[in-house]
Amino acid sequence: MAGASDGAGGAGEVGGADxxxxxxxxxxxTRHIIERIVSVPQAVTVRTIPRGRSTIVEIQVDDADKGKxxxxxxxxxDAVRAVVRAAGLRxxxxxxxxxxxx
Numbered sequence: 001m002a003g004a005s006d007g008a009g010g011a012g013e014v015g016g017a018d019x020x021x022x023x024x025x026x027x028x029x030t031r032h033i034i035e036r037i038v039s040v041p042q043a044v045t046v047r048t049i050p051r052g053r054s055t056i057v058e059i060q061v062d063d064a065d066k067g068k069x070x071x072x073x074x075x076x077x078d079a080v081r082a083v084v085r086a087a088g089l090r091x092x093x094x095x096x097x098x099x100x101x102x
Contacts, residue, residue, distance in 0.1 A: 022091050023048050023055050029087055030057050030097060033080050038065035045100070054094035057084060066099070 027046045035041035043062035048055055061069050070077045081097045088095030 022093065023050075026055065026057055026084055026087060026093075026095050030059060030080065030084050033083065034059055034061065034069060037069055037076060037080075038062065039068065040065055054096060055088070057095060057097045058100045059097065060100035069099075 027048050031044060031046045034044050034046070038044060038061050040062040043060075043065070045060040047058050049058055050056075059069075068076070069080075071079075077097070077099070084095050084097050
């Protein structure tokens with residue numbers, strides 16, 4: 001059953017060799033979710049910032065979409081954070097989603 005645990009990319013997840021691709025996958029996942037929440041998906045900017053043992057996924061959206069992204073009581077942004085954090089835990093990495101300040 002060696003092939004049963006391979007990821008969708010087929011490259012496997014051995015040591016830190018796959019870390020760069022995994023970080024990009026977290027950014028892509030975050031972008032995918034956020035673009036479906038906001039009204040102006042073209043304005044979504046996602047960048048990753050390595051910080052110690054964790055990775056920060058920083059997102060920036062159009063000013064008009066900030067309220068929509070955050071949601072009532074922070075529910076939307078909390079949900080995005082939970083999904084991306086869970087994806088990171090599955091890959092044995094710490095991932096945090098933050099809104100960019102500008």
